[in-house]
Structures are given as C-alpha cells and as structure tokens.
Amino acid sequence: MRANKRLLFALGIVGFWTLLTYFIVIKNYDYNQVDKSKFHEKVVFLENEIKKETKNRKEIISRYQNLIRILNTKSITTTSVNSENALLELESNQNKPNSKIVFNGLYLDNDLYKPVIPIVVFACNRVSISRSLDLLIKYRPNREQFPIVVSQDCGDEATKEVILSYKDEVQLIQQPDLSDIEMMPKDKKFKGYYKISRHYGWALNTVFSNGFEFVIIVEDDLDVAPDFYEYFLGTFPLLRSDESLWCVSAWNDNGKSGLIDENAPELLYRSDFFPGLGWMMSKKLWDEIGPKWPKAFWDDWIRKPEIRRDRVCIRPELPRSRTFGKIGVSNGLFFEKHLKYIKLSETFVPFSTKDLSYLLKDNYDKTYINEVYRTPVVTFEELRSGLVKVDGPVRIQYNSRNQYKATCRNLGIMDDFKSGVPRTAYAGIVSSFFNNRRVYLAPSTNWKGYDPSWE
Incomplete structure (x- = not known):
C-alpha cells in the first residue's frame, strides 16, 4: 500500500503542477504588457519546462512501478523488514552495476568490415576518468559498434559515481575480488602491480566470455585522438588476417615533437616491441595467454620471447593515445621526463579507406x-x-x-x-x-x- 500511495502522490504532483502553471501564467497573462513575440517565447519556454518536469516525474513513477513489481514477486513481510527500508534496499540493488554486458552480435548488419569491438576502460580511483570517457564518447562514431565497458577495481565510490553519471553511454562492471594480497615484506611495494594484473585477468575473461572476438583496451588516464576509432577500424582486417600480428596499438614510445614526422599522420609501422596504452587484441590470443596470465607485471610478461613468439604489433608514427596519469602505481615513472611530451595526433586520417597491405x-x-x-x-x-x-x-x-x-x-x-x-x-x-x-x-x-x- 505504501508504494501505491507513492505512485498516486507522484501522479498528483504532475497534474497539479501542470494546472497551476496554466491558470497562473496563461489565464492571467496581460497581453498588453509585452508584445506577442515575448509572450510566445515565454509560452514556449514554459512548455519545454513542463515537458522536462513531466519526463522527470515519469522516470520517478517508472522507478516505483518497477519496485512495486519486485515487491509483488518477493515475500517481504513487515515482520522481517520495514517496508520503507525494503524499498530503499531494492532501489539500491537496482542501481548496482553487474557483470552482465550487452552483446548485440559480432558485426553490424552482418558486414565483416563493421566489427563490434568493445572499448574496455580499466579504472580504479581516478575521478579524472571523466576526461578519458568524454573523449571516447565524443569521437565514437557508433555506440552499437563500439560499446564502452568500464571495469572498475578498488571499489572507490567517488569514481563509481562519476562512471554512473554517464548512464547508458557506458556499461560499468566491477571487479568482485577486492581482497588483500599476501606478500613478503620486501615485495609489498609491488602490491599494486599484483592487483592490476588480477583486475586485467578478470575483466578480459568477463568481456570475452560475452561473445566478443576483439576488444580495445584503454586505461583511465588516456586521451585519444580524433581518429582513434578510425585507426582501429582500418587496421582491424590486418589483425584478423595476418597470423604474425597479435596487437594493434595507438601508442608510440618515442612519439614526442621533434622525434617524429608530424607531417605523416598516416604512417604506420610493424613493431616487435609491445607498446600497450590503447591497444586491440583478439579472443584467439586471449584463449592462448589467458589461462597462464601472470600474477603481476603482465605487460613485461607479455613481452617475453616465449609469450610473444616473434609476433608483432602495428603502431603509428603519430600517437593516437597520450597518458595524463602522472600519479599511479608507477609513481610517475618517466612522466615528467618523457610521457607528458608525447604528441597526440590532431589530424583525422580515414584509415578504413586506405590500402594498408604494405603492413603485412x-x-x-x-x-x-x-x-x-x-x-x-x-x-x-x-x-x-x-x-x-x-x-x-x-x-x-x-x-x-x-x-x-x-x-x-x-x-x-x-x-x-x-x-x-x-x-x-x-x-x-x-x-x-x-x-x-x-x-x-x-x-x-x-x-x-x-x-x-x-x-
């Protein structure tokens, strides 16, 4: 009954507010006080405000209707829990992220050159993840083709709230194992690297188990270039067809102004060195290396000869990613001396229309x-x-x-x-x-x- 009363109360507010606006503003308006154009502007403004308010009220009503349905399917009695607390608990549970990722197929329109590739953003406790997400959303050509999945470790509430503020623009999953890692005293300074590796292993298993064949891996402190998605669309067929390739990276370790040809944004290379920092990999590779994923220092591990097996990555002359994360597990290693000077490409190159067979x-x-x-x-x-x-x-x-x-x-x-x-x-x-x-x-x-x- 309490929930039904809330529903009726919400409907009453919508009706009352609409009628009040009509009688006060419309019926009593003095047409002689201002000209008709200004009156029209006010009417349009008020109409839009009413629509916004109605939409908000509908969302509230929909939320309570959903809770009522849940209450009807669960035998919650007053002897076990207060009904008001039950509503709050159920509402809270409805807002909790889970590990269910929306999968809409491998290709758009069954077109082999339109792969669905999720962007997996690894997050922990940086509220500045908004900077990364803003650019990923800004430059994303198609949300169905490039779903953004944020995988959060650490359980930091402030960062979680930032991620949830993007609503259906991103999907949030949370690493369930936040337990401490037992280590020898001399190795405790490396604990962060163990947690990162644990997070990567869980998140990649989770995403690939949802059916995707390729993913693009991004961290929460990366800026991306305007043609970030186009770069991966253009190189995707190479990764799919050339067995000697095992990744495509947006990063150039030496990509500072003065060390690169800034007039050659279309120039790409093969590289024996795994670059990371915004990179694409396949499920086929994950099926190979996932079962033996290391407990720490995964990026150094993946560069070992017995893991790399002479396979290479594609990397650009002008970087399509740049890190702004000075503070992190590595304590700003290389940042002041090197990383903050990386030149992010500003030129949009239509890679998907170019012949990149020279990279085979x-x-x-x-x-x-x-x-x-x-x-x-x-x-x-x-x-x-x-x-x-x-x-x-x-x-x-x-x-x-x-x-x-x-x-x-x-x-x-x-x-x-x-x-x-x-x-x-x-x-x-x-x-x-x-x-x-x-x-x-x-x-x-x-x-x-x-x-x-x-x-």
Whole structure:
C-alpha cells in the first residue's frame, strides 16, 4: 500500500503542477504588457519546462512501478523488514552495476568490415576518468559498434559515481575480488602491480566470455585522438588476417615533437616491441595467454620471447593515445621526463579507406627493411654537426648494447629494453627524427636477433 500511495502522490504532483502553471501564467497573462513575440517565447519556454518536469516525474513513477513489481514477486513481510527500508534496499540493488554486458552480435548488419569491438576502460580511483570517457564518447562514431565497458577495481565510490553519471553511454562492471594480497615484506611495494594484473585477468575473461572476438583496451588516464576509432577500424582486417600480428596499438614510445614526422599522420609501422596504452587484441590470443596470465607485471610478461613468439604489433608514427596519469602505481615513472611530451595526433586520417597491405609481413619485410639498409651510414657526430652531404633518411649503425644506449641518449629517444627488444624496434631497427631528418638506428646486416640479456 505504501508504494501505491507513492505512485498516486507522484501522479498528483504532475497534474497539479501542470494546472497551476496554466491558470497562473496563461489565464492571467496581460497581453498588453509585452508584445506577442515575448509572450510566445515565454509560452514556449514554459512548455519545454513542463515537458522536462513531466519526463522527470515519469522516470520517478517508472522507478516505483518497477519496485512495486519486485515487491509483488518477493515475500517481504513487515515482520522481517520495514517496508520503507525494503524499498530503499531494492532501489539500491537496482542501481548496482553487474557483470552482465550487452552483446548485440559480432558485426553490424552482418558486414565483416563493421566489427563490434568493445572499448574496455580499466579504472580504479581516478575521478579524472571523466576526461578519458568524454573523449571516447565524443569521437565514437557508433555506440552499437563500439560499446564502452568500464571495469572498475578498488571499489572507490567517488569514481563509481562519476562512471554512473554517464548512464547508458557506458556499461560499468566491477571487479568482485577486492581482497588483500599476501606478500613478503620486501615485495609489498609491488602490491599494486599484483592487483592490476588480477583486475586485467578478470575483466578480459568477463568481456570475452560475452561473445566478443576483439576488444580495445584503454586505461583511465588516456586521451585519444580524433581518429582513434578510425585507426582501429582500418587496421582491424590486418589483425584478423595476418597470423604474425597479435596487437594493434595507438601508442608510440618515442612519439614526442621533434622525434617524429608530424607531417605523416598516416604512417604506420610493424613493431616487435609491445607498446600497450590503447591497444586491440583478439579472443584467439586471449584463449592462448589467458589461462597462464601472470600474477603481476603482465605487460613485461607479455613481452617475453616465449609469450610473444616473434609476433608483432602495428603502431603509428603519430600517437593516437597520450597518458595524463602522472600519479599511479608507477609513481610517475618517466612522466615528467618523457610521457607528458608525447604528441597526440590532431589530424583525422580515414584509415578504413586506405590500402594498408604494405603492413603485412611479406610486403613490409621486402620494402621497409630494404629501404632502411639502402640509406647511407653516418655517425651521430656527423649528423649533429651538419656534415651529412646527402638529403633524406640516414642510418646510424650499432653493434653493442652500450653503443645503442649511447646513441639513443644522443638522439633523445628512450634507450631501455624489455626482454632484449628496444622500444618501437622492428628487426632491431628503431626509426626517429633528428633535426628534421629521418634517422634509422639499426644493427649491422648480419644481425642474429634480439639478445634477452640486453636490459
């Protein structure tokens, strides 16, 4: 009865407010006080306000009708719980996120070039996730084709409220295991990495178990470029058809102004180095690596030779993602020195209409590697001093780890390795810009492959 009275009360408010507005404003309006155009504007304004208020009231009524239906199906008695508390509890349960993800098929209109790819946003306790979500929603061409699923760990209420404020623009799922992780005292500083890996494993299992074949993984501190979705649409057929590819990434580790050709936003590369930070993977890959997912440091683990198995990623010259997360588990590692200077592409490139077959392994190896080794060899000192007599790209050769790292520091690019692979490298070759000239940092022609001892 209490719920029915609430329903009648809500309906009464709507009717009373509408009649009151009519009699006070319409019936008593003095047409001689202002001209008819202003009167018309006020009428239109009031009409719109009434429509808004009516819509709001209808939402309230619908909510209580839903609760009444639930009450009728559940035997809630006054002896077990106060009816008012029952309403509040049921309403709260209705607003709780769950792990049910809407799945509307693998392709739009059964078109193999219109894949449905969810964007999985990993979140924890950054209320600034709104910055990421705003751009993802702003540039999204089709919400049915690119559903946004936010997976939240940590249980932070403020961040949850921000996510829920986007209503049906995003779907929220929450990592159910928030238990502490037992660790040796000396390893406690790494606990955050263990929780991140646990979250990734759960979320990817959850999304892929809903039927999707591909996902794009984003973190809650990433800005994305205007053609972010178009970039993945264009490269999707490559990932689907080329067995030597295992990801497409929006990130360039050396993507700072001055180190890239900002006039080549359409230029893409193959890379032996897993970039992460806005990347697409397949269910086929997850079925392979998911069962052996590591307890921590998943991104370093995925770069290990026995996991990568000589597969590569596509990455851009101009980044399609940029991190703004200075504070996090890594305590701002590299941020002040490097990450905050990454150049986010501002040019929209229609990748889905371009021929990207040059990125297929056989084509790429014939053209890119041959192109690199046809360029003249120079020293960094010749390059720095302007003593290079030819125009166009040049090559600096390295033969040792120390020589490579010293040249990287001179060029201003990142000099570290992961499992012996330099950042952005393909066949040992790292491409960058120096003084407006393309520079290839490359091993000798008798290169035998990556040395995992190079760290």
